Amino acid sequence: MGKSATVADAFTPLLRLAFGAQPPIRFEFWDGSAVQPDGDPPGTMRIRSKDALSHMVWAPGELGLGRAFVSGAVDLDGDIFGILRALQDAVPGNARLGVAGAWQAAGAARQLGALTHRPKPPPEEAPPARGRLHTRNRDAAAISHHYDVGNDFYRLVLGPSMTYSCARFAASDDDGRAAAGPTVSLEDAQHAKHDLICRKLGLGDRPGMRLLDVGCGWGSMAMHAASVYGAQVVGVTISNAQAELARKRVVEAGLADNVEIRQTDYRDLRGEQFDAISSIGMFEHVGANRAAEYFDTLRALLRPEGRLLNHAISSIGGSTIRPRSFIGRYVFPDGELLDVGEVVLAMERAGFEVRDVESLREHYALTLREWVANLESGWAQAVSLAGEGRARVWRIYMAASALGFEDGGLGLHQVLGVVPDSRGHSGLPATRRDWR
CATH class of the missing domain: 3.30.1050 (Nonspecific Lipid-transfer Protein; Chain A)
Structure with missing residues (x-):
């Protein structure tokens, strides 16, 4: 030059x-x-x-x-x-x-002299995956890379609710149904999301209903169902850091008699019966080739008239997070997004009657913007907790994801399925109004 x-x-x-x-x-x-x-x-x-x-x-x-x-x-x-x-x-x-x-x-x-050496990738990059896609060991490694970053870091980003999934920015009217709210905090929006799921699952139909929360994270949904609806909840996660903190939060909330947190893979669940199952932000880790096994497993755990609420990111036509993409290397190794139509079909093939599909796409964009604001306002603390590289990964990934939900490149759907009894009865209300 x-x-x-x-x-x-x-x-x-x-x-x-x-x-x-x-x-x-x-x-x-x-x-x-x-x-x-x-x-x-x-x-x-x-x-x-x-x-x-x-x-x-x-x-x-x-x-x-x-x-x-x-x-x-x-x-x-x-x-x-x-x-x-x-x-x-x-x-x-x-x-x-x-x-x-x-x-x-x-x-x-x-x-410019930029070809003289090959720089090493920053250390936050996921290690090379081993074994077949979506085996137990490979899934455990992928989950650990993303979720075992540090509970304090997640608390800073997610806020006190410790809920790592799309919130629902709606207030409640006097009848307890959702109504548009001009100013709803992130905490209130996460509460509204959990409450909507509990109502869709019919947890208020009778006291002591048994709920399985698959991919329970830090226990927020399980705690809401137990404290508000009196449910008996089993939450499962394969993240060691999540399970440890979830158990602590359950005890501190005085819910140890109502909530059990297990560190186990969903594929190892068998021989139990539940009234309802929630799966919130976990299905993205299952994979298209495992979808049938996933829904078959959950179907076998539900009693007649039992309900499943699957809350997951989707994309039109489905998409696999490529190993050489930024998201694949730094954020969600082995992640897959299914088309919501494929989700509905897989649930039906497993024996569910699909009764409701709701999109919360715009709500996830709002959620991500709140998380980015939390990260940016607490930047120095985030760097001290997880390192500057990890904080940078989260800032760029969350901001880019927010734009994806805003422009429709990404979707978020709640799909509600029920297991009909031998006479075809679902036990569900005839209209949405009755659960809202």
Whole structure:
């Protein structure tokens, strides 16, 4: 690079190739040079060292960019939602630089001395998976990577409810049914979600109903069902950190006689009968090839007229989280999202009568924005609890996911199924109004 040339000079042709004449945000480089678009951009991407370019050359696409961000070689300053939305709008998901662009990128990397070494991935990356997909051992490793990060870190991000799933931003009217609320806190929204599920499952029909909460997390749903509806609850998780804290929270809430937390795989559940089953934010870890086994297992645990509420992220046509994607390496190894139509069909094949499907897509976007706000406001503490790399992973993944729920790339559905008795009776109310 010539004496008078800057890093911005080397990058400008690449930015024009990617975005046209005007980049959607400001780009600032390690030598102090910058590319500034017209107008008032939502923020700045700071490329702090040539390692950022090295990451992107050695792992082209989102994985390399993600590694650069997690390592600190790239920073995003400003409104992270606005920055990601501007970049997404400027470069559609199916855009490619092509052969000419790849050569141009390699030339810029060579010019800036970014090809001299291959940087190591940041340590938060999941270790290489071993064994067949969705075996017990492989699932346990994937769950541990994501959930055994530190309970204090999760408490900071999720808030006091310790609920890691889509909330429902609705207030309650005098009849206990959900009604739109202009200002609903995250805690109240999580309470509303838990209460809606309890009512869909009919836990108020009689005292002492037996509930199985599959993938119980830190026990929030189990505790709500026990404390509000008097249910007898078994919660299961394969995360050691979740099980440990859930048991502690149950005891502290005075619910030890009503709630049992087990650290076990859902595939090992057998020989018991429940009145209802809730599965909230767990089905994403099951996988398409295991869906039939999953619903067959839960079906066998329900008495006649027993109900299952499956609350899960979905995507049109289904999608597998690729091993070389940022989400696959840093967030949800081996995760899979099924089309809600496939979920309904799998439940029916297992013997459930599907009685209700409800989308909470927009509510998950609101939930994620609340979590990002919690993380950003407690950034110093988050870094001290889990490390800067882990905090960076969560900030970018949650913000990007919020945009996915806002634009419909991701969905969230609650599917309610019932096991009819021998005469075809479901025991469900005839209309939604009666459970709301």
